[in-house]
Amino acid sequence: MTELQLTQIRNYLLEKKLPIDILLEVQDHFVSQINDLQKEENLPFDKALEKTKKSWEIELKPYWNGGIDLIDRSKLLRETNKINFKVLVKKSLTFSIPVILILFFLSKLISFQYFEIIFVAFVGLIYFSPLINYLIHLQDFKLIKKYQNYVLVSIQEYSVLMIGGIYFYFRFITDGYKLAEVFSSFSPNNFNWDFVLGFLIVNAILMLSFFVIFSQKIYLQRIEKVKPFLQYLKPSN
CATH class of the missing domain: 1.20.120 (Four Helix Bundle (Hemerythrin (Met), subunit A))
Incomplete structure (x- = not known):
């Protein structure tokens, strides 16, 4: 995977406002998942990235859960915390x-x-x-x-x-x-x-x-x- 491709993944995950230690773990999963999709389904990087994003959409989308904590947090972050x-x-x-x-x-x-x-x-x-x-x-x-x-x-x-x-x-x-x-x-x-x-x-x-x-x-x-x-x-x- 090229540096430009890694930058695309990194910038996307930074937008989700994940703590960096969690971001690094998710980034590893993204890279592995994208590589698997490219090999198994013969997808180009862009399509493999979009498919990976969609599979993580629910886990990574920040939202307010209606509680006293007014900060938008993703499901993944709430569970981790x-x-x-x-x-x-x-x-x-x-x-x-x-x-x-x-x-x-x-x-x-x-x-x-x-x-x-x-x-x-x-x-x-x-x-x-x-x-x-x-x-x-x-x-x-x-x-x-x-x-x-x-x-x-x-x-x-x-x-x-x-x-x-x-x-x-x-x-x-x-x-x-x-x-x-x-x-x-x-x-x-x-x-x-x-x-x-x-x-x-x-x-x-x-x-x-x-x-x-x-x-x-x-x-x-x-x-x-x-x-x-x-x-x-x-x-x-």
């Missing part, structure tokens, strides 16, 4: 729940003096990990802003979810010990809603942190595959 979100939530819960249970039992095994330090240090490390990872890989994450007219990776919005929360990072540093105290003071004979609220807050912190950590991991893996394609995109600045 749904799968990504479910996988990330499930994986985050798989890590956050065991961590919070370990912290709870640890609070009953050691004195509060030591538990407070361990709690703030351990939860804080997880909580600050997305920010640290963002700074370490700053150049890769800055590509999101540089090419903000495009979506480079389908989960990129999740990968920077906590970066702007400086206030909440500061509050955790100053008030994290209060959450540790809630854990340590819990007793089955003296049940209180403060423990339930503290438990839910810590679980939310851990789950959101793991959610972003795994999103960043996926982003960094996929952006490496996307980088060669950036030559075909126009930077926003």
